[in-house]
Amino acid sequence: MTIVAKDLEPADIPDHFDNKHYSPYRFFSAEEWSKFRADTPLTLTADEVQRLRSLNDPIDLSEVRRIYLSLSRLLSAHVESSQMLFAQRQRFLSMPEEAKTPFVIGIAGSVAVGKSTTARILAELLSRWPSSPKVDLVTTDGFLYPNAVLQRENIMDRKGFPESYDTGALLRFLSAIKAGKPYVKAPSYSHLTYDVLPDQFKIIDRPDILIFEGINVLQSRNLPADGKIVPMVSDFFDFSIYIDAEESLIHSWYVSRFMQLRETAFKDPNSFFKRYAQVSEDAALAIAEGLWQNINLKNLRQNILPTRPRADLILQKGENHLTATVALRKL
Ligand SMILES: Nc1ncnc2c1ncn2[C@@H]1O[C@H](COP(=O)(O)OP(=O)(O)O)[C@@H](O)[C@H]1O
Numbered sequence: 662m663t664i665v666a667k668d669l670e671p672a673d674i675p676d677h678f679d680n681k682h683y684s685p686y687r688f689f690s691a692e693e694w695s696k697f698r699a700d701t702p703l704t705l706t707a708d709e710v711q712r713l714r715s716l717n718d719p720i721d722l723s724e725v726r727r728i729y730l731s732l733s734r735l736l737s738a739h740v741e742s743s744q745m746l747f748a749q750r751q752r753f754l755s756m757p758e759e760a761k762t763p764f765v766i767g768i769a770g771s772v773a774v775g776k777s778t779t780a781r782i783l784a785e786l787l788s789r790w791p792s793s794p795k796v797d798l799v800t801t802d803g804f805l806y807p808n809a810v811l812q813r814e815n816i817m818d819r820k821g822f823p824e825s826y827d828t829g830a831l832l833r834f835l836s837a838i839k840a841g842k843p844y845v846k847a848p849s850y851s852h853l854t855y856d857v858l859p860d861q862f863k864i865i866d867r868p869d870i871l872i873f874e875g876i877n878v879l880q881s882r883n884l885p886a887d888g889k890i891v892p893m894v895s896d897f898f899d900f901s902i903y904i905d906a907e908e909s910l911i912h913s914w915y916v917s918r919f920m921q922l923r924e925t926a927f928k929d930p931n932s933f934f935k936r937y938a939q940v941s942e943d944a945a946l947a948i949a950e951g952l953w954q955n956i957n958l959k960n961l962r963q964n965i966l967p968t969r970p971r972a973d974l975i976l977q978k979g980e981n982h983l984t985a986t987v988a989l990r991k992l
């Protein structure tokens with residue numbers, strides 16, 4: 662029987678991630694991957710790594726050396742080739758040489774998997790390569806609808822799900838960046854107030870690289886009822902990374918971070934979660950479990966993990982947030 666594309670349901674389309682023999686990815690152990698750094702100098706200091714890492718993320722200089730130097734070397738090779746291709750195309754079209762529009766790197770993965778640390782370390786390392794001195798980082802939480810809207814729509818417990826983002830604003834932002842527009846405004850979010858900051862923006866002015874990080878960045882959108890084809894966020898990416906780990910590990914990272922935040926950020930009188938700093942440890946654990954099970958785990962299973970096969974590179978973390986395997990898409 663011949664199976665034609667239209668007969669395939671999404672569930673029939675193999676992920677191939679787990680079948681290492683017939684997979685669109687090549688898999689490398691952390692040790693194999695670390696060799697690809699060649700003679701790339703380690704330009705970050707232990708103090709800088711400490712400053713860049715998020716709460717509860719024990720990443721250190723040896724992890725930067727093992728994983729991130731090779732990754733920054735690979736990414737800078739992609740940036741340079743794309744700049745060269747752009748210059749060749751300008752000559753082909755007999756158009757004047759002009760600056761290439763930003764190279765956009767998407768970073769996806771579950772809540773609490775450590776996307777922010779990866780994004781900040783890569784931004785620092787990439788800004789030290791001659792082809793990309795100007796690197797900016799934007800997180801997608803600024804594009805969430807304000808709490809007032811989520812409450813009105815009765816979807817506060819869907820924060821982070823596709824419907825909680827202003828997808829139009831996300832697409833307008835990325836298309837302005839890719840069009841080479843100067844001074845593009847990115848909206849901001851506060852984990853302290855658990856809400857978007859209405860009048861605070863980050864100005865993105867034609868960087869060499871834009872790192873765009875968030876749980877939803879590899880999601881495709883359902884086609885609207887009128888059948889119009891709309892772009893998706895990842896259409897604007899030149900390279901994408903998915904940060905992966907076993908569900909049970911991410912679960913434990915989420916809960917232990919929550920318990921640490923209870924001792925720090927939640928004590929701030931402006932914290933949305935300040936009441937959780939006052940309850941007993943057992944009650945706080947139950948709240949963290951509830952947030953994980955009812956919001957973040959559901960979102961991971963339904964909307965985030967299914968996007969993993971779309972990434973160009975997958976960093977698979979093991980115990981202690983250390984990268985165990987790197988999967989790189991075959992070109
Ligand atoms: N309630 C919170 N209060 C303060 N900071 C938080 C809170 N939740 C998350 N963060 C911080 O926000 C950043 C993003 O967290 P998250 O979206 O879970 O992604 P990831 O852990 O993959 O970076 C991290 O640096 C994390 O430490």
Ligand SMILES: CC(C)(COP(=O)(O)O)[C@@H](O)C(=O)NCCC(=O)O
Pocket residue numbers: 772800801802803820821874875876877952956957
């Ligand atoms: C703000 C987030 C949705 C992450 O947003 P992102 O930057 O990935 O778009 C997430 O950190 C979050 O707050 N989730 C809601 C459930 C919870 O409080 O854990």
